[in-house]
Amino acid sequence: MSEQITFTIDGIEIKGKAGQTIIEAADEAGIYIPRLCYHPELAPHGSCRVCTVLVNGKPQSACTQPIAEGITVENNTKELDEHRRNLIDMLFIEGNHFCMFCEKSGNCELQAVAYRLGILAPKYPYFFPKKDVDSTHPDIFLDLNRCILCGRCVSASRDIDGKGVFEFVGRSIEKKIAVNAEASLKDTNLKQADKAADVCPVGTINKKRTAFAIPIGKRLYDSKPIGSDIESRRK
Amino acid sequence: MMTKPKVATASLAGCFGCHMSLLDIDERILKLIELVDFDKSPIDDIKEFTGRCAIGLIEGGCANEDNVHVLQEFRKHCDILIAVGDCAIMGDIPAMRNNIPLKECLEEAYLNGPTVYNPEKIIPNDKELPLCLNRVYPCHEVVKIDYSLPGCPPNADIIWQALVALLTGKPLELPYELIKYD
Numbered sequence: 001m002s003e004q005i006t007f008t009i010d011g012i013e014i015k016g017k018a019g020q021t022i023i024e025a026a027d028e029a030g031i032y033i034p035r036l037c038y039h040p041e042l043a044p045h046g047s048c049r050v051c052t053v054l055v056n057g058k059p060q061s062a063c064t065q066p067i068a069e070g071i072t073v074e075n076n077t078k079e080l081d082e083h084r085r086n087l088i089d090m091l092f093i094e095g096n097h098f099c100m101f102c103e104k105s106g107n108c109e110l111q112a113v114a115y116r117l118g119i120l121a122p123k124y125p126y127f128f129p130k131k132d133v134d135s136t137h138p139d140i141f142l143d144l145n146r147c148i149l150c151g152r153c154v155s156a157s158r159d160i161d162g163k164g165v166f167e168f169v170g171r172s173i174e175k176k177i178a179v180n181a182e183a184s185l186k187d188t189n190l191k192q193a194d195k196a197a198d199v200c201p202v203g204t205i206n207k208k209r210t211a212f213a214i215p216i217g218k219r220l221y222d223s224k225p226i227g228s229d230i231e232s233r234r235k
Numbered sequence: 236m237m238t239k240p241k242v243a244t245a246s247l248a249g250c251f252g253c254h255m256s257l258l259d260i261d262e263r264i265l266k267l268i269e270l271v272d273f274d275k276s277p278i279d280d281i282k283e284f285t286g287r288c289a290i291g292l293i294e295g296g297c298a299n300e301d302n303v304h305v306l307q308e309f310r311k312h313c314d315i316l317i318a319v320g321d322c323a324i325m326g327d328i329p330a331m332r333n334n335i336p337l338k339e340c341l342e343e344a345y346l347n348g349p350t351v352y353n354p355e356k357i358i359p360n361d362k363e364l365p366l367c368l369n370r371v372y373p374c375h376e377v378v379k380i381d382y383s384l385p386g387c388p389p390n391a392d393i394i395w396q397a398l399v400a401l402l403t404g405k406p407l408e409l410p411y412e413l414i415k416y417d
Binding site: 092096097098099100101102105106111114115116118119120121122123125126128129130216222223224225 | 318321324325326327328330331333334370373375376380382383384385387409411412414415416417
């Protein structure tokens with residue numbers, strides 16, 4: 001699998017390896033493609049569509065689309081960023097994202113992508129849906145108000161922890177994360193050290209007694225935009 | 236002498252924290268006074284608009300009919316209307332009641348809450364009191380909002396930079412560090 005594949009992103013020549021997805025090759029080359037549901041250690045889900053790029057003019061999710069010789073990828077364009085802003089806006093208005101008291105604020109990937117894309121406020125009317133909070137587990141609590149249905153916890157628990165604690169239930173706007181247990185999170189074998197407790201991009205899966213440890217100003221995305229680490233790899 | 240553009244401000248369903256943040260521009264307030272006159276605002280206690288305003292700053296969302304009335308008045312009198320802070324933008328803490336029926340909220344506050352003393356069991360209903368809306372509405376769901384400055388409260392610098400840019404006709408380019416939702 002070491003066959004080299006050459007293609008371009010926004011006119012920049014990238015050399016990737018056969019079998020890589022666009023996002024993997026871009027990350028390695030130091031080009032940041034905005035994303036939310038993608039996590040490098042998990043199987044790509046392709047559900048949030050934030051990483052949508054144009055491959056030879058056709059929209060594709062960069063986290064699932066394999067690279068191919070000679071393809072032309074467009075990533076950093078006004079139109080794609082507008083599309084991404086629309087998706088992020090919808091994620092904000094479909095949930096209850098109260099950043100001002102969320103322990104994930106400053107380290108939240110949804111918020112960070114919104115900051116990076118320069119969103120000052122969502123433009124749509126808010127849903128204010130009724131969502132559940134499950135705080136029955138002694139060490140972890142689940143706040144579905146903030147869930148963006150990225151599916152990272154589902155994959156991490158199933159594929160890495162080998163537990164299958166989380167699963168999607170319902171369809172469309174009623175779709176949500178549920179726990180695979182008699183009644184609630186306390187009835188599962190989820191542990192704080194599990195991968196599933198670590199991969200949530202937003203403030204849905206939280207470890208108790210760890211909140212607000214980092215002061216404002218020193219949090220992950222306070223001074224540098226998300227993706228800066230990837231861009232610093234650029235030669 | 237050229238007349239200065241006017242700025243009006245209001246606090247709807249907010250906590251006045253955003254107004255505090257405006258005052259947090261410190262000595263730059265002297266420069267601001269050179270640039271503008273304040274019209275209707277809790278800062279100078281002018282109750283009614285005295286004329287057309289260049290900029291209206293709105294703190295807080297709409298929780299009752301008076302909030303809606305004031306917001307509509309601001310839209311009528313201001314060229315540019317800015318939602319300042321998360322309450323104006325998305326309802327914020329007051330909007331936490333939005334998925335609880337209003338009746339339940341009032342009963343909890345005036346009848347059933349653990350610290351309530353209300354022997355006559357009256358939920359305030361004086362005609363002088365503005366009626367509560369069924370939920371708290373972000374400002375952009377009630378009138379057209381031209382700009383939004385997020386934060387709880389927004390940093391004094393983002394308010395300052397936005398005001399100066401708009402008053403001097405420069406494009407509003409906010410640095411990354413100033414865009415915060417908390």
